[in-house]
Amino acid sequence: MPYTTIHPARGATRLVTLVLHGGREVGPGPTSAWQPAVLRMVPFAWAIRNAGARRGVAVWRVRYRVRGWNGPAASPVADVERILERVRLAHGIDVPVVMVGHSMGGRTALRAAGHPNVKGVAALAPWLPKGEPVEQLRDRRLLLAHGTDDRMTSPRATHYYADRAREVTRDVRVVDVPGENHGMLRNPGYWHDLSSDFVLSFLPGR
Numbered sequence: 714m715p716y717t718t719i720h721p722a723r724g725a726t727r728l729v730t731l732v733l734h735g736g737r738e739v740g741p742g743p744t745s746a747w748q749p750a751v752l753r754m755v756p757f758a759w760a761i762r763n764a765g766a767r768r769g770v771a772v773w774r775v776r777y778r779v780r781g782w783n784g785p786a787a788s789p790v791a792d793v794e795r796i797l798e799r800v801r802l803a804h805g806i807d808v809p810v811v812m813v814g815h816s817m818g819g820r821t822a823l824r825a826a827g828h829p830n831v832k833g834v835a836a837l838a839p840w841l842p843k844g845e846p847v848e849q850l851r852d853r854r855l856l857l858a859h860g861t862d863d864r865m866t867s868p869r870a871t872h873y874y875a876d877r878a879r880e881v882t883r884d885v886r887v888v889d890v891p892g893e894n895h896g897m898l899r900n901p902g903y904w905h906d907l908s909s910d911f912v913l914s915f916l917p918g919r
Contacts, residue, residue, distance in 0.1 A: 715792035716744075716776040717799075720762040727769030728809050729800050729830075730912050732758045735816030735840075736789065740781025750816070751776055753896070757813060760905035761912050768916055773800065782817055789821040797828040806830060811912045816840050816866060816895065819857075823874075826853050835911045837904060838895050840866045841874045847881055854884040856911045858904070860893025 722728075735750040744751060758774040765772070775796055777789040793812075800810055809832040814822035819839025826834050827849030835856040857875050859868040868889065875887045888907065890900070897904045 715778055715796060716746075717796060718758070718774040718776075720758060720766065720772040720774075722769045722771040723766045725769055726771045726804050726808060728765070728811065728912070728916055729771045729773060729804060730761050730765070731793065731796060731800075731810060731812045731814075731822070732761070732772060732774040733789070733793065733812060733814035733818030733821050734776065735814075735818050736777065737781040737817070739783055741779055741783060743778065744776050744780050746776065748780070750780075754813075754815060754818070756901065757815075757905060757908055761813070761909050764909040765913055765916075768913065770912065770916070771804075782820070787821075787824065789817065790824045793821055793825045794828065797825065797830060801828075801830055809833075809915055809917075811835070811915050813837070813908050813912065814839070815897070820845065823850065823855075826850050832915055833911070835908050836871075837897065837908070838863055838866050839871060839874075841870045843870070843873075845874060847874070847878045850878050851881040853882055854915075855882065856886050856888065856907070858888040858890060858907060860890045860895065860897065860899075862892055863895045865895035 810830040811833045812822035813835045819836030833854040
C-alpha cells in the first residue's frame, strides 16, 4: 500500500487535498521518506494545512510504493487511485478532492483526475510527455505552473497540454514563473501560496 501522512481538518472535513511528490521515469525500487522528491513536498503540505485546517481542509501527503512511473504500469497512478478510494470511504462522495503534484506527481494527479471526488488539480512543473490523455479532465479545474528556467521538464509541453485540456474543460490556468527552475527553490513561498490559494478556492461557499 502507498504511504500517507494525514493532517486532519479542525472540525468537520469540507475538502481533502492530496499532495503528490515527483519521481523517476523508471524506478522499481521502494521510495524513502528521506528522498529529495518526497521532502520537497513537505512544506507544501504544511502551507496548505496552515491556510486551510481551520476552514475544514484535510491534507493527505502521499508517498508512492516505488520511485518510478515505469512505463505502461504507471505505478504512482495506481497508488493514488487507492488513496482516492480511501478518501471516498472516509469522507463520502460529496467531499471534494483537490490534488497538488510536482513533476511526476503532477502527471500522476492529472491522470487520476477522473475519480468522481476530484474537482481540481494543481500540476507544478509537471512532466507531461507527448500523448498524455486529457479526457479524464472533463469539467475539472486546472492550474498548471512551470518555471521558465526549468531544464528537467518542459514549460512548452505544459502549454501544449493546457491547450489540449481546454478541449474538455474551460477552467485551465497556466502560470509561467520567471527565472524558476525545476526544484521550485528560488521563490518557494510563491509556489506555496499559489498552491494554497488554489486549494482554498474550492471550499464550498467561496
